[in-house]
Amino acid sequence: MPPMHSSITDVAGIEVGHFSDTRRHTGCTVVLARGGAVGGVDVRGAAPGTRETDLLDPTNTVDRVHAVMLAGGSAWGLDAAGGAMRWLGEHGIGLPVGRTHVPIVPAAVLFDLYLGDLSVRPDADAGYAACAAASADAPAEGNVGAGSGALVGKIFGMERAMKGGIGTASVRVRGITVGALVACNALGDVIDPATGRVLAGARTADGSALLDARRAMLDGEVPTRVAPGSNTSIGVIATDAVLTKAEASRLATVGHDGFARSINPAHTPLDGDALFALATGRAGTAIDMMTLCTLAAEVVALATVRAVTQARGIEADGVRIPAARDLP
């Protein structure tokens, strides 16, 4: 028996499916809510790539979404949401409008166009495949789906970066479950908030150890080799609590505090950090928003930590990129 690990699929009404491309380190991950879920979003990074986020503004009309797509491939990867719409449409899932249903699939992408054949990017077929693979089982973590090509700690150049990935976590308090799924491709380091220790990120010039990017910048080191638009952490918070659209939006906002605690620097000019929130309402009740917000930030931080601790080192184009587990 593998050790039990908590996951966003512990939230009733939530399924997750990965598509990992075999040709290159890229892919996409769908979070399915077949029964619909009240949605929210907060885009905090300065270099985002998103789809259907305006719809999630609490002052706008539609409040239920049927899936969230997270994808690699930078802006190209937004097409994966179209594949999820096709899959949902074939299953009769969507917003009823007149004689048809329109599946609502917000999406966010991360940049993983570093290594291999860069014409290979998650497309509509990739998004469809992720939906076909979705289940309520605990999803794989690390180098899969939207985390396939994710790297962290690029702030002092790609050659000092480490492998990022995708991770998940959940907590259950007073009958309510809150989970998160995070694909971490941060410019900055990933930190364990419980200790302040850097887990993965920029390495020293010889590549043998962690640098501590924040400390290095405070000491005057210059992040000179940062490629524009080459980063971004994206994720989904899900809960079975009954929430309004405005409450789901607040959950996404406070969820970013989980990024702030587990990534440093976060929300930079070159990260497009975005978090969605989904409330399935399957618990039939809610707990106070104060506790829910606290839990949302907590699971986002835990899932971010999992994204790098579950990742594995890769080698591509003759470049070796280690993961947290590869460093002493």
Added chain:
Amino acid sequence: MPPMHSSITDVAGIEVGHFSDTRRHTGCTVVLARGGAVGGVDVRGAAPGTRETDLLDPTNTVDRVHAVMLAGGSAWGLDAAGGAMRWLGEHGIGLPVGRTHVPIVPAAVLFDLYLGDLSVRPDADAGYAACAAASADAPAEGNVGAGSGALVGKIFGMERAMKGGIGTASVRVRGITVGALVACNALGDVIDPATGRVLAGARTADGSALLDARRAMLDGEVPTRVAPGSNTSIGVIATDAVLTKAEASRLATVGHDGFARSINPAHTPLDGDALFALATGRAGTAIDMMTLCTLAAEVVALATVRAVTQARGIEADGVRIPAARDLP
């Protein structure tokens, strides 16, 4: 000689003045930029009280502000900004418009209407007095100005709260100084991000020790006695770097990561957390935004920690509210 401490006034072109009311634990604090400073703001809490923040939207026209007012007194305290305008007007400082000058004074307030005569609130005269007291000296910290009546850790009720306050910090990297001034009146606990340790916040039921609010909520404790609108951390980030208005806005946004790291929970439905950024440009140059954003978050966290470590316990209306230094 007192030990040297770094402060927001280390930033060239920045002065700070406190007004602390002698009748009740309330007051206001002005951050003056007589020469004008490019301004930005990010309001992240869900219960804000602000003035002139729409002007700071990077798509809007005016980009220079002459002061930022931080005040107690909840929404009443917004009048303190009017007093700062009067003082600035008398000194010929403001945006030239036709035959006159209009001083631009964004403001944010915190709720400190707990103890004493609640009709005593920072007003225009208080704001004027804060300006008259302003200087480039390192400002007092703890129970002064906008921090006079600030409390933290109210999430399990006022009777388990501790004294908040106002704090400041600065760092200097590659010829650029970044400082912050924070009045911390958080619903949540204040954390040392370097260790994850709670410094001040909600106490155990008998009041003798720190509870760790986040841990308690994860363990199922219910925050039942939270008074609506009774919280908020507000502050100013200042730098001598040359920034555009959009860059100042980004600095305020990433500054909130400093709140996320030093306050838990932060940005809750009952906090009106707001941060301003001021760029005086007095260094005549800039460094990369990546480093600046990292430093902004750093000084906000440091100033928040100072706000509670420099605070002193108070007694009012027969209630004893201890500070961090009073607990073992």
